[in-house]
Amino acid sequence: MSFRFRALTAPGAAALQLWRFGGDAARLRALLGWSDEQAWPGATPRLQTIPAANAGEALDIALVRGLGPGELELCLHGGIGIARALRERCAQFGGVELPRRLDPALTARTPLAARLHWRAAAEAEAHPWQQHRDGAQAAAFARSVLAWREWATLARGEARLVLAGAPNAGKSSLMNAWLREHRVTVSPHPGTTRDAVEASVLLGQGADAGELILIDTAGLWAEAEGSDAQAVERSREVIASAWRVLWLLDGSQPPAPTMRAWPAARPDDLLLLTHADQPRHPEAGALAQAFPGQAVGEFDLTRQAVEAVGACRLELERQLGPPPPSDRWLPLDPELWNELEAAAAAQE
Structure with a gap:
């Protein structure tokens, strides 16, 4: 019987390389220079000198971790010469190399x-x-x-948070604040954002942080024509396929015709009232009261964009629940x- 082996990572002079072995335990013992009495390694890695193809020479010092009977991993220095020498050593003992497949x-x-x-x-x-x-x-x-389910969606990088609302509600300003860089153009003119702009951020804490995809969309306005109308239609399509929608509503103005009802809003969606430095318009307040999802607060994005991002993150993490x-x-x-x-x- 033989054994099989595979490189899990690519070689590189400044890196370490991970290899996985499995198959005939006796062949693997001979490959690594172990006696029959020597215990098979456990899950805790241990240092091991790996013999080279030439008798009496050492190939490298590796971290060895057992994965079960006849299964183990080696972590070696990543130079191409080390990889070549390991393949020569494996060939001496009938090893069959499998195509490199990166571990997810x-x-x-x-x-x-x-x-x-x-x-x-x-x-x-x-x-x-x-x-x-x-x-x-x-x-x-x-x-x-x-x-x-929600945590799995976040882990797979499929949690798409769409920023939606009428023109000038503050979508691009919030996007830039969330990314901490000027990624999206901010302008008072409707139609400035025409294509959906995506960027990845982390949501969650420490080892539980997953990938949240932020998507800035074109403003929803009824008067849009030509390419602007096409951009509005694309926004509606992106909104329909979103994991969550973060709706931004200018609280100082009467709602635009496209925002006077919430036909596309869902219970898990978020609402952020913007232009909080100006008096609240009664119609905007009434529309906010009718929102079917979760309101996260009122903010002046020219001065409180970071606080607005923090409020949105807290609400999303609350909805996710414990990791x-x-x-x-x-x-x-x-x-x-x-x-x-x-x-x-x-x-x-």
Whole structure:
């Protein structure tokens, strides 16, 4: 029997490189110069000198971590010469190299995604759903996982927060404040923003921070014509597909015709009243009272943009609720997620 091995990361002179091995344990012991009496490594990494293809020479000093019987990972220095020498050593013992495939946890864009990918990898051979999918408690287990749906959306980078409202409500100003840079042009003239502008920010704290996609859209105004009308229609399409919509309403003016009802607003959407430095217009106040979602406050974005961003973040984190525990299995594979949803719906 032989063993298989794969590089999980690309080589680089200033980097470390991660390799995964699996297969015949006796061949792997010989590869690494271990005796039969030497214990197989556990989950805690240990330092190990790796022999080279030439007898009596050392290839490198590696961190070795056991993943189970006949399965382990090596972390070596990342130089191309080290990678070549390891391949030569593996060839001596019948190793078969598999194509390099980046571990999702190593390419994750946020701490939350990395944490959940690592957890999924640790249970890849027998994850909890495999143990429950054919049992009497399948639907109940699926619903327990689906309770973390919003966090999974955030971890997959699919949480799209759309900034929407009439022209000059402050969407671009809020976007720039959230990004802490001048990304979007701010102008008093309707139609300045025509294409949706996207940018990623973190939502959540520490290891639970996931990716929130901010989207600034063209203002909604009834008088738009030509390319401006097309931009308004694109805004409506983006709003319809949003994870959440953050509606901005100028509290000092009578609402624009496009904002005099909330047909597209949902219970989880947010409302931010702007131009708080000016007297509140009665019609704007009445419209704000009728908002079906969550109001986050009134702000003058020329002076209080940072405070407005903080209020929006707090409300989004409140809606998310507590993050999944470190030992919570939460799949990020869309197909597996669809299977869980189907199982939960089957017994509703």
